[in-house]
Amino acid sequence: MKKLLTLLLGIPFVATFSVAVSCGKADPENTYKMLLSDVTNWVTAKNSSASDSYTLANTNANALSGDEYGRLYGDLFLTQSNYSNEYPYVGLHNENFTEWVYTLRNDATWSDYQGNLIRNITVNDFLNTAKYVLNPANTSQVVNLWLTSIKGAEDIYSEASVEGADFEEVWNRNSSNFGLKVNESLNTVTYQLVKPMNYFESLLSYSAFSPIHDDVLLDPSINDNYTKGYYSGPFLPTEYEKESLMLLDKNNNYHFADKVKINRIKAIGIKGFTTSTTRELFESNTLSDFVVSPNDKEGWDKYIGNDMQNPKHTPGMVEYQNNTGGIRTWSYFFNFLNTDYFSNDENTKKRAVEASRALQYKEVRKFISENLDRNKRAKYDSWIYDTDESLSNRLRNTYIPQTFVSAKDSESNSKKFLDMEVEALNKLNIDADESKESIQKVTIDDFKDGVDFTRNKKYGKDNLNNSEQLIKSQSKEALNLKTYLIEKDVTLKSKLSENNNSGKIILNFVDNPELKTTSGAYTTEMIENFNKIENNPLKIEIIYPTTQNEFSARLYRGYSDISFFNWGPDYEDPMTYSATVKLDGDFDFVINQQKLFKFNSASDILKSNNAKQEYEKLKNNEQNKNQYNELVVENENGISELFESRYKYSYELQEADVNLYKNNYERYTKFAELEAKTLYQDYFLLPLMGSAPAKQFQVSYSIPYRTSSYAFGTSAYNYFNIELVDYLLSYDELQAYIDSFYNNLDDIRNDISSHRDPKLWNLSN
Numbered sequence: 001m002k003k004l005l006t007l008l009l010g011i012p013f014v015a016t017f018s019v020a021v022s023c024g025k026a027d028p029e030n031t032y033k034m035l036l037s038d039v040t041n042w043v044t045a046k047n048s049s050a051s052d053s054y055t056l057a058n059t060n061a062n063a064l065s066g067d068e069y070g071r072l073y074g075d076l077f078l079t080q081s082n083y084s085n086e087y088p089y090v091g092l093h094n095e096n097f098t099e100w101v102y103t104l105r106n107d108a109t110w111s112d113y114q115g116n117l118i119r120n121i122t123v124n125d126f127l128n129t130a131k132y133v134l135n136p137a138n139t140s141q142v143v144n145l146w147l148t149s150i151k152g153a154e155d156i157y158s159e160a161s162v163e164g165a166d167f168e169e170v171w172n173r174n175s176s177n178f179g180l181k182v183n184e185s186l187n188t189v190t191y192q193l194v195k196p197m198n199y200f201e202s203l204l205s206y207s208a209f210s211p212i213h214d215d216v217l218l219d220p221s222i223n224d225n226y227t228k229g230y231y232s233g234p235f236l237p238t239e240y241e242k243e244s245l246m247l248l249d250k251n252n253n254y255h256f257a258d259k260v261k262i263n264r265i266k267a268i269g270i271k272g273f274t275t276s277t278t279r280e281l282f283e284s285n286t287l288s289d290f291v292v293s294p295n296d297k298e299g300w301d302k303y304i305g306n307d308m309q310n311p312k313h314t315p316g317m318v319e320y321q322n323n324t325g326g327i328r329t330w331s332y333f334f335n336f337l338n339t340d341y342f343s344n345d346e347n348t349k350k351r352a353v354e355a356s357r358a359l360q361y362k363e364v365r366k367f368i369s370e371n372l373d374r375n376k377r378a379k380y381d382s383w384i385y386d387t388d389e390s391l392s393n394r395l396r397n398t399y400i401p402q403t404f405v406s407a408k409d410s411e412s413n414s415k416k417f418l419d420m421e422v423e424a425l426n427k428l429n430i431d432a433d434e435s436k437e438s439i440q441k442v443t444i445d446d447f448k449d450g451v452d453f454t455r456n457k458k459y460g461k462d463n464l465n466n467s468e469q470l471i472k473s474q475s476k477e478a479l480n481l482k483t484y485l486i487e488k489d490v491t492l493k494s495k496l497s498e499n500n501n502s503g504k505i506i507l508n509f510v511d512n513p514e515l516k517t518t519s520g521a522y523t524t525e526m527i528e529n530f531n532k533i534e535n536n537p538l539k540i541e542i543i544y545p546t547t548q549n550e551f552s553a554r555l556y557r558g559y560s561d562i563s564f565f566n567w568g569p570d571y572e573d574p575m576t577y578s579a580t581v582k583l584d585g586d587f588d589f590v591i592n593q594q595k596l597f598k599f600n601s602a603s604d605i606l607k608s609n610n611a612k613q614e615y616e617k618l619k620n621n622e623q624n625k626n627q628y629n630e631l632v633v634e635n636e637n638g639i640s641e642l643f644e645s646r647y648k649y650s651y652e653l654q655e656a657d658v659n660l661y662k663n664n665y666e667r668y669t670k671f672a673e674l675e676a677k678t679l680y681q682d683y684f685l686l687p688l689m690g691s692a693p694a695k696q697f698q699v700s701y702s703i704p705y706r707t708s709s710y711a712f713g714t715s716a717y718n719y720f721n722i723e724l725v726d727y728l729l730s731y732d733e734l735q736a737y738i739d740s741f742y743n744n745l746d747d748i749r750n751d752i753s754s755h756r757d758p759k760l761w762n763l764s765n
């Protein structure tokens with residue numbers, strides 16, 4: 001359920017729709033019908049996207065998986081026999097959580113896409129994953145998870161990244177010190193870590209650590225062709241046509257095959273959407289479930305009625321509540337080197353140079369952050385739940401969700417991450433209201449979800465409600481920024497001195513063409529209001545590629561100066577968010593710091609802990625000089641302020657991750673401090689909103705609360721535990737299932753070992 005809601009946030013909507021149909025197999029009994037999410041990468045060691053995970057979580061088993069109550073159990077690995085409140089782990093760990101040992105189950109297998117049994121999975125298949133991920137030639141998107149957790153991974157990857165390096169030679173030279181050991185006779189896999197990680201098992205629920213077949217190392221085309229792949233999960237991809245149809249049929253060789261209640265997942269591609277499309281597809285028996293859209297008035301009235309707090313007792317409908325705003329954060333990211341810079345067209349390259357130089361100025365990022373009215377976009381998803389017409393309750397002011405982690409301070413007071421970041425803001429003397437004469441301390445109410453902190457901070461909450469005063473204040477700030485850029489930057493001065501409207505720095509925002517008439521309309525209003533600010537030296541131009549595939553390609557290849565992405569946790573620690581925006585973090589394909597500053601590996605330049613020294617080495621490299629002279633903005637000390645600030649962030653993050661592990665409060669406090677600086681001193685990115693509204697209503701031909709509720713990894717994308725029914729359950733029937741689930745959950749909170757399925761939890765051995 002949870003992952004379905006995440007998917008629906010990204011559904012493309014346009015005016016009309018048509019449904020793809022299969023010309024082949026008739027659907028068997030117990031076919032679960034859902035929307036298609038196209039696959040870009042079929043190799044789990046390559047993939048990091050949610051889009052791919054909707055499929056790969058069903059075709060490939062993970063080392064560990066999460067059950068419907070949010071507990072981890074052994075999937076490919078066996079759950080150790082002493083699982084309890086006192087030892088709530090699947091594997092065995094040493095005293096300081098730096099080594100974990102797991103036993104591979106002996107009935108896990110590889111099958112081809114047609115269901116032919118290939119062979120059993122072996123412990124060496126886990127080594128295959130390491131070889132694939134750490135070979136730079138494979139450009140794995142999950143390599144950072146390995147580099148920041150597994151002993152020796154950084155050495156292998158760094159050496160293999162040197163031009164001309166032979167990966168096999170590098171691997172053989174370093175394998176004895178590599179922290180993944182296998183024992184074929186005991187059938188065990190041992191992980192040795194770079195630091196104590198009591199949350200390590202949450203990583204093993206992610207496909208980045210799933211085994212891969214030997215052939216994947218030899219044949220790169222397996223990543224692009226599902227018919228060549230090897231599968232270990234509950235379903236097999238028996239048919240796939242991009243943007244049209246995917247059939248995932250039950251894998252009878254799967255080690256938990258007798259637990260799989262559905263025989264097929266049928267994922268259909270939709271050509272165009274309206275806000276009522278999913279409801280209409282459900283009502284025509286094309287989908288097995290749907291979430292009622294607040295923007296579909298007819299559907300809302302039909303299924304929920306006019307009182308959301310007391311909805312109709314509609315058959316098949318379950319209300320899912322969320323008090324945290326969701327653990328995924330949608331944000332706007334700045335691109336410091338648009339790929340247009342490498343264009344052969346002189347004007348295209350010139351615009352990219354201007355955009356890059358402008359965004360390197362903290363003052364530009366600050367102006368964008370404080371003058372884009374985020375409410376305009378967030379309202380699309382929240383308006384029906386909002387009590388304030390001008391304010392969206394979905395707004396988020398943190399990148400790491402405010403309730404993601406908590407810890408007790410030295411006085412045993414429980415502190416959420418929100419509390420820690422507010423304290424960090426106040427230590428930095430961040431003013432909660434710059435319109436007042438004295439500095440105003442930041443409070444929880446200033447900063448929590450559902451508050452417009454960035455604009456309140458700049459203009460004052462009262463002034464935001466005074467449109468005339470706000471227009472004047474924004475015009476003044478815009479003029480100040482323009483004057484500043486003209487004084488500071490010769491390249492930008494030339495552009496800003498041009499006559500008429502052409503004298504603006506153009507920032508491209510590449511958006512999904514199929515969202516243009518729905519959430520895209522809200523984005524357009526937000527950007528148009530920003531562009532209308534008098535004296536504004538910036539102009540954001542929305543670019544709609546012709547197709548959704550073209551949109552994805554341009555976005556991922558760095559053609560957007562401002563990009564819109566969401567991030568959710570891979571494991572249970574703030575590092576899973578913080579690491580994405582370090583010098584070579586997961587989002588660098590969007591941010592492009594590595595391309596701008598032309599370094600090979602962040603780990604190499606961070607070793608010295610000397611930003612100026614490393615900057616000068618890069619700048620004085622003969623191959624880099626022209627780009628630095630044309631693009632990189634330096635301050636009066638002869639260094640890029642952007643490089644210096646992100647270098648310091650990356651170094652301090654690295655040190656905190658390795659050294660602050662004994663006390664969670666100290667660890668989380670440091671992460672909060674680094675995020676506060678990133679968001680409200682450097683204005684490095686702009687959070688928009690959380691991923692989940694306060695409540696959603698799903699109507700389904702299935703029994704509720706059967707899919708995984710585990711928050712990390714890819715378990716919740718797995719549909720093997722879905723149980724379909726052939727009619728819409730009545731309110732009373734649904735309530736009985738819901739009551740049973742929550743009664744079991746109460747028992748589990750007291751005894752984590754209760755209500756365990758014997759097969760899944762290895763209790764029958």
